[in-house]
Amino acid sequence: EPEVTQTPSHQVTQMGQEVILRCVPISNHLYFYWYRQILGQKVEFLVSFYNNEISEKSEIFDDQFSVERPDGSNFTLKIRSTKLEDSAMYFCASSELAGGYNEQFFGPGTRLTVL
């Protein structure tokens, strides 16, 4: 069964450093998402991406964040200058269609620890 994959599974970085989290969505999916979950808190929407453009972003997704689909398979989330409060589990998700009744398929997550 096709699945969303994410690398690395765990990333440790120093405050102020740049990190890139990588995701490989399911191959025929067209809509991509990033969510994050701070330890002990709920899963929060960050950004949605379609047709090489951001379609929607939350207030969390400020200028320090960017997303890119550099090739036909990868979907990346970049944090330019990490802060302590960026420590969280980051989930990538994809779906074949947008909105409505379509479920999203989630990757296993990348645990980001900022020291």
Next chain:
Amino acid sequence: AQSVAQPEDQVNVAEGNPLTVKCTYSVSGNPYLFWYVQYPNRGLQFLLKYITGDNLVKGSYGFEAEFNKSQTSFHLKKPSALVSDSALYFCAVRDSKDSWGKFQFGAGTQVVVTP
């Protein structure tokens, strides 16, 4: 704005007993409701969804959920719990007016099934 509440941080149940995980929601339009399950070190796995029609929805692994519009609830149920059902369960809602389909997740409920 949409929101989801899962009032219980943890539900404990003995194997073989019925399992219920509660969820209530708030949306401005019509709700699309989903349940996901997360096992340790795994991504969120889709269990079931309610879009329209029959209020009782059946999903994977013997789970079902009942949509109650008057109570704005979508509780997850399983008639006979298994130890392997021990996991973190998330309720999610999507507003039918949201064309890009971001989820609003609940805080999650940890289910512990004891032998």
